[in-house]
Amino acid sequence: MKAQRLILGLLARQPMSGYDIKRLLENLEWLVSSPSFGSLYPALHAMSDQGLLTMDVVRNGNGPSRKVYRITDAGRRVLREWIAQPEKRGLSLKAFLTKLVLADNLSGAELVSCLQRRRSQVSAYCDGLDRGGRENGEATDLGWRLARDYSQALADAELAWLERALERLSRRTLIGGTLDA
Amino acid sequence: MKAQRLILGLLARQPMSGYDIKRLLENLEWLVSSPSFGSLYPALHAMSDQGLLTMDVVRNGNGPSRKVYRITDAGRRVLREWIAQPEKRGLSLKAFLTKLVLADNLSGAELVSCLQRRRSQVSAYCDGLDRGGRENGEATDLGWRLARDYSQALADAELAWLERALERLSRRTLIGGTLDA
DNA sequence: TACCGCATGTAAACGGTTACATGATTAC
DNA sequence: GTAATCATGTAACCGTTTACATGCGGTA
Numbered sequence: 001m002k003a004q005r006l007i008l009g010l011l012a013r014q015p016m017s018g019y020d021i022k023r024l025l026e027n028l029e030w031l032v033s034s035p036s037f038g039s040l041y042p043a044l045h046a047m048s049d050q051g052l053l054t055m056d057v058v059r060n061g062n063g064p065s066r067k068v069y070r071i072t073d074a075g076r077r078v079l080r081e082w083i084a085q086p087e088k089r090g091l092s093l094k095a096f097l098t099k100l101v102l103a104d105n106l107s108g109a110e111l112v113s114c115l116q117r118r119r120s121q122v123s124a125y126c127d128g129l130d131r132g133g134r135e136n137g138e139a140t141d142l143g144w145r146l147a148r149d150y151s152q153a154l155a156d157a158e159l160a161w162l163e164r165a166l167e168r169l170s171r172r173t174l175i176g177g178t179l180d181a
Numbered sequence: 182m183k184a185q186r187l188i189l190g191l192l193a194r195q196p197m198s199g200y201d202i203k204r205l206l207e208n209l210e211w212l213v214s215s216p217s218f219g220s221l222y223p224a225l226h227a228m229s230d231q232g233l234l235t236m237d238v239v240r241n242g243n244g245p246s247r248k249v250y251r252i253t254d255a256g257r258r259v260l261r262e263w264i265a266q267p268e269k270r271g272l273s274l275k276a277f278l279t280k281l282v283l284a285d286n287l288s289g290a291e292l293v294s295c296l297q298r299r300r301s302q303v304s305a306y307c308d309g310l311d312r313g314g315r316e317n318g319e320a321t322d323l324g325w326r327l328a329r330d331y332s333q334a335l336a337d338a339e340l341a342w343l344e345r346a347l348e349r350l351s352r353r354t355l356i357g358g359t360l361d362a
Numbered sequence: 363t364a365c366c367g368c369a370t371g372t373a374a375a376c377g378g379t380t381a382c383a384t385g386a387t388t389a390c
Numbered sequence: 391g392t393a394a395t396c397a398t399g400t401a402a403c404c405g406t407t408t409a410c411a412t413g414c415g416g417t418a
Contacts, residue, residue, distance in 0.1 A: 064414045103324035143284035157338030245386045
């Protein structure tokens, strides 16, 4: 179901075939989840059945004919709804990045609140780290110390980035309504 | 199957019941994956069947009796084998953190090579980011720019941490053979 | 003609979560 | 007596990956 939303988001940018989507995503496996054909094609079928997509068969001059999918108004509605709603739980990096990638489908205010939500989640996570550290004091072994130190470093970097991004965005939204500057 | 390995690693530290494992892990959901009871108990059964664990029923004074699992020699062998072998693909944060948490089951040299492997993976990922950025130049929209910027920041932070950690570790291993300093 | 890349698709297996069921002990 | 916590377990379901099958067009 998560893969479906990402696919829908990519198709909001431009019409593509399943194969196109696969190629686009497989280079970006580190950024977002890259579905295999086994989930990609069924997802396209399902969303077409739901009326979120339309499909055109395009006879390519060279090579076999392709099925190009295009998002519908209903699809855009569903997409916006999904991006706007907060994550249920867990601060999955990929889940957040997926929404970030699809930021163009959000208004400036929505994007800002999305980043703020993330910031508060990461902050809470840092507090949890500190608490966990204090609970068992220095008694923990090397592995836990390394892991905690590591995740603390990443969380700090993330908070710093969010702070910068929010500052930049707020400056822009104060001037114009659009973010595409 | 990944959950199994993490459970095995936790039991390498000390014998625990399924419930203990669950409680330990659910506070750490941001660090590593936290399996539900529906996968936790079956995993314990499976590993017991394979001879990786033994089980003792402990009649607790207060409360119901608990099933305490203990790792076997075969279990330790399988565990070491798993931690030492490199990740097939993808630089999943949780997968790496899981191994980091279980660092105590590795020799100093093994741990160092694990960190070095991670460093080269993250480096390769940064190169990929740069290439991807140059390929479509400034043509990409806000979403992609944000996502790329964000992941670049995290990757930089991770590389910096790995560098520091490797330096610290090498200093230790030069002195003694053990890492528990 | 044999092979490779493009392009689409399906079935089985896998790993996991959700939801439920059970039962004992402690606290109100 | 009933609610909450401790503790273990199972079955149904869900989304994904893996592996396979198909066919077209270019090329060696």
